[in-house]
Amino acid sequence: MSEIRHYGYIRVSTKDQNEARQLEAMQDLGIMERDYFIDKKSGKNFDRPQYQALKNVLRKGDILFIKELDRLGRNAEEIKREWQDITHEIGAHIVILDMPILDTRQYHNGLEKVISSIVLELLSYMAEREREKINGRQNEGIAAAKNNGVVFGRPKQAISDDFIMVYEEWKQGSITAVEAMRRVEMKPNTFYRRVKEYEQQKQVG
Template structure:
């Protein structure tokens, strides 16, 4: 007997999957047949997706809310669609795009239209992803040009750092002893010492 499955994907643990869950429920799926990954859609190396694919049998139906929930890489989405529909002989239903429902019609025109829509949507999803990455890179570059610092601010130096540094360079103490006196790892002490020496601030 054919089984209906749902697949949900959000890009990170912080994102909310509620909208996709509601869409699956409205499509008639129960929670036991819904699989969810919380990670990027750049490829299909996702644990729950792979588990779902192993369970699929010919005639089963796989539902996703939108094509970009399946994946975001244009070529990989097309290849995965081919594997599911041709090799595993599974039906796919994209809930927000009725044209992408392989149960509807089997004639040449229906197949052609579905393939065309899939290619367009997959291309748009990938283009959007690349555009977002480009805008992020441009925004970071512009911020850096304005002097914006990224990452955590450096922690303040211990009050005794300069005295300990002087003793260390005078070989009165070892690196380990110097680091212990400043209550920091050896690597951190050394890196801060070298940076401050380079900046001539110590």
């Protein structure tokens, strides 16, 4: 049986000044410098080469220490995916130092699956809330833009004389719908949509 290894993961941004705090936490646990992985994010870049390297060395039974849950990902959906990958696919333990309940080592006889399920459900809820907030902001932005006269969607194309001529022949029964579509080079959905638009224009006119 291979030796159980202890690893630490640290992620910091240029605005984040808690690298020292995270490092101190790893050192207090006795994790050797070679066994903790540090990613530094700058601006919008979220590449995590050290995190990927860490996942490549993690083995079943190993223990991964992380100071805070949000170090695992940018949002709840990503955190959920990484939690599942590490605990279920790799079979390693995760210990979140700032949340003692999130220590998969302390759960046995199936309880580890229960706690993982609770965590994943919580993260799913958080992810859904995040999506609702984003959608809400988008809808507010669209509504504000419309109030300012911004038009969304593809602009309608003008009905061509060729289309009108073919339309009239089709309506009179001189040609079939298939022949009409062939002549105007339109797919069925497009053809019938244009027919509807033209007929609406005629009614208004």
